[in-house]
Amino acid sequence: MRVEIARLDNNECKFAHEYAAGELVLDDDRVALAGAPRVSGHISRTGHKVVVEGEFAAIAQTECDRCLKAMELPISSEFRVEYVTAEAYLALETAELTDEDLALSIFDGEFIDVDEIVREQLLLAIPTHAICQESCKGFCPVCGTDRNVTDCNCNAAEIDPRWTGLKDLRF
Numbered sequence: 102m103r104v105e106i107a108r109l110d111n112n113e114c115k116f117a118h119e120y121a122a123g124e125l126v127l128d129d130d131r132v133a134l135a136g137a138p139r140v141s142g143h144i145s146r147t148g149h150k151v152v153v154e155g156e157f158a159a160i161a162q163t164e165c166d167r168c169l170k171a172m173e174l175p176i177s178s179e180f181r182v183e184y185v186t187a188e189a190y191l192a193l194e195t196a197e198l199t200d201e202d203l204a205l206s207i208f209d210g211e212f213i214d215v216d217e218i219v220r221e222q223l224l225l226a227i228p229t230h231a232i233c234q235e236s237c238k239g240f241c242p243v244c245g246t247d248r249n250v251t252d253c254n255c256n257a258a259e260i261d262p263r264w265t266g267l268k269d270l271r272f
């Protein structure tokens with residue numbers, strides 16, 4: 102979904118969109134989207150600055166970091182992104198940037214690509230280490246058994262590798 106800034110009534114508009122399956126593709130082979138991601142928000146323009154505020158909700162499909170089982174992860178978040186044109190940004194730079202200005206994104210002055218914002222915000226919201234449940238035991242590093250299903254007898258796995266050297270010192 103792209104919003105044409107020149108066409109805004111009173112320099113603002115609301116937006117809401119529900120993505121069809123496959124409409125929003127994340128550029129990340131670790132994560133896919135299930136269901137219908139939703140985004141809604143508000144765009145306003147003040148002088149050379151365009152502010153996009155909103156919220157989104159989606160269900161990410163990823164795999165458990167420990168046992169590699171496929172899992173679904175509901176995510177939702179709020180965002181606020183500020184845009185200026187490249188020319189306006191350069192003008193700011195010579196006039197000294199404030200901390201707030203450093204977070205500015207650049208746009209072409211005509212369109213705001215809401216999909217791009219959603220993609221970016223989604224990837225930020227997805228935890229890098231997702232686990233299916235806090236108690237997930239994952240695979241045994243020695244024999245490869247899924248320890249959620251069967252217990253193996255690899256006691257060696259319980260010994261922290263940093264201590265194996267000490268073990269040899271005991272006669």
Ligand SMILES: [Zn+2]
Pocket residue numbers: 165166167168169170232233234237238239
């Ligand atoms: Zn797991």
Ligand SMILES: [Zn+2]
Pocket residue numbers: 241242243244245246253254255258
């Ligand atoms: Zn084992």
